Amino acid sequence: MGLTMGLNLLLLMAMVATNILSLYHLSSTVQSPKATPTAQPVPDHLLHQLHTIRSAINHLTRLQHPTPTASSNAATATSSASAAVPPDLLLYSQLSLIASSCHNHPDLLHQYMNYTPFSMCPYDPDLAETLILRGCHPLPRRRCFSRTPSKPSSSLPLQPFPSSLPDSNVIWSKYSCKSFSCLNHYNPSLGFDPSLDSSRFSSYSSDLDLPVPQLLHIARSAGSPLRLGVDIGGGTGSFAAAMKAHNVTVLTTTMNLGAPYSEATALRGLLPLHAPLQQRLPVFDGVADLVRCGRAVNRWIPDTVLEFLLFDADRMLRSGGYLLLDRFFSKGPDLENKYKPLIGKLGYKKVKWATANKTDSSGIKNGEVFLTALLQKPVSK
Numbered sequence: 001m002g003l004t005m006g007l008n009l010l011l012l013m014a015m016v017a018t019n020i021l022s023l024y025h026l027s028s029t030v031q032s033p034k035a036t037p038t039a040q041p042v043p044d045h046l047l048h049q050l051h052t053i054r055s056a057i058n059h060l061t062r063l064q065h066p067t068p069t070a071s072s073n074a075a076t077a078t079s080s081a082s083a084a085v086p087p088d089l090l091l092y093s094q095l096s097l098i099a100s101s102c103h104n105h106p107d108l109l110h111q112y113m114n115y116t117p118f119s120m121c122p123y124d125p126d127l128a129e130t131l132i133l134r135g136c137h138p139l140p141r142r143r144c145f146s147r148t149p150s151k152p153s154s155s156l157p158l159q160p161f162p163s164s165l166p167d168s169n170v171i172w173s174k175y176s177c178k179s180f181s182c183l184n185h186y187n188p189s190l191g192f193d194p195s196l197d198s199s200r201f202s203s204y205s206s207d208l209d210l211p212v213p214q215l216l217h218i219a220r221s222a223g224s225p226l227r228l229g230v231d232i233g234g235g236t237g238s239f240a241a242a243m244k245a246h247n248v249t250v251l252t253t254t255m256n257l258g259a260p261y262s263e264a265t266a267l268r269g270l271l272p273l274h275a276p277l278q279q280r281l282p283v284f285d286g287v288a289d290l291v292r293c294g295r296a297v298n299r300w301i302p303d304t305v306l307e308f309l310l311f312d313a314d315r316m317l318r319s320g321g322y323l324l325l326d327r328f329f330s331k332g333p334d335l336e337n338k339y340k341p342l343i344g345k346l347g348y349k350k351v352k353w354a355t356a357n358k359t360d361s362s363g364i365k366n367g368e369v370f371l372t373a374l375l376q377k378p379v380s381k
């Protein structure tokens with residue numbers, strides 16, 4: 001019976017969460033008729049959520065009012081179904097009453113929470129990231145021991161631009177490369193050779209560059225010095241490394257997509273935050289002096305997600321803080337028609353706004369342009 005209740009609770013929470021989301025969407029469209037003169041069609045994912053809500057309601061109604069003749073059958077069916085739910089999943093569902101998108105992926109969540117408590121966790125970093133990328137963030141906690149490298153080096157680099165990173169501090173089994181030098185060999189631009197990266201944020205070769213000394217100077221001159229920053233999608237942490245050299249603390253959000261970015265960042269003595277682009281970052285309101293969006297933030301992000309991302313950056317920034325869009329790329333006409341108005345919604349002061357054609361092969365093929373913008377949050381807001 002307890003298990004059945006747990007299942008009901010799970011469905012109820014999924015229902016509440018999707019409802020809140022849909023209500024929010026509907027109310028935001030209703031409240032801003034002027035901002036969107038052309039009525040936007042209801043996005044597919046909302047229709048999908050409404051459908052989920054409807055089936056959840058149907059399901060709950062069936063569970064709560066079983067017909068007298070079918071009741072014993074239904075009870076057996078439910079208890080055998082819920083017997084398969086890992087106990088930690090039910091426990092977690094009760095601890096976290098505001099449900100997240102985890103509930104939209106019950107199979108993956110089920111798989112993730114299917115482990116033996118108090119023993120070694122399954123080695124499933126890809127499953128974890130699959131869930132995170134589907135919006136299941138933060139992931140539920142588990143009561144098991146996660147794997148660690150078998151013979152880690154104890155001599156870790158003391159400065160953020162070391163000549164090499166210790167391979168023995170990474171579990172390489174899920175990657176085709178088994179060392180940092182292999183990663184560098186196949187793709188030197190990924191940032192796994194910190195020494196190669198050291199000039200990236202200190203030199204000026206085009207208008208799109210904003211070298212760190214210049215950035216710090218701009219902020220200092222405006223009476224708004226930088227001490228704390230968040231780098232969204234910061235790869236191996238090279239921006240944080242460059243800022244560390246100037247005594248500025250930067251938190252780097254990163255995912256291990258195809259390479260151990262989080263480990264590399266940490267091995268440089270910088271703090272990696274394992275967070276996707278589409279979820280609220282666990283940083284308190286108004287505490288950051290700077291939020292940087294690197295090339296991970298670009299036209300591939302759906303417009304609405306990007307809008308929420310920018311407003312989350314605004315939330316984290318103190319008044320007078322800076323938002324740095326570092327080589328944001330989009331299709332040429334979209335920059336003027338779509339992204340400029342979107343960025344304009346923040347009402348920030350344009351300190352720098354530089355655009356240039358993106359001249360690599362995909363840039364030329366798609367008519368893409370880069371934007372580097374430094375924007376300052378108004379003081380009185």
Ligand SMILES: *[C@@H]1O[C@H](CO)[C@@H](O)[C@H](O)[C@H]1NC(C)=O
Pocket residue numbers: 245246247
């Ligand atoms: C960073 O802080 C250290 C210790 O306070 C100081 O010696 C150093 O000069 C500072 N570096 C910069 C670039 O401000």
Ligand SMILES: *[C@@H]1O[C@H](CO)[C@@H](O)[C@H](O)[C@H]1NC(C)=O
Pocket residue numbers: 332357367
């Ligand atoms: C950028 O590309 C557009 C066409 O995509 C072209 O018309 C324009 O001249 C280019 N600008 C520069 C500075 O190369």
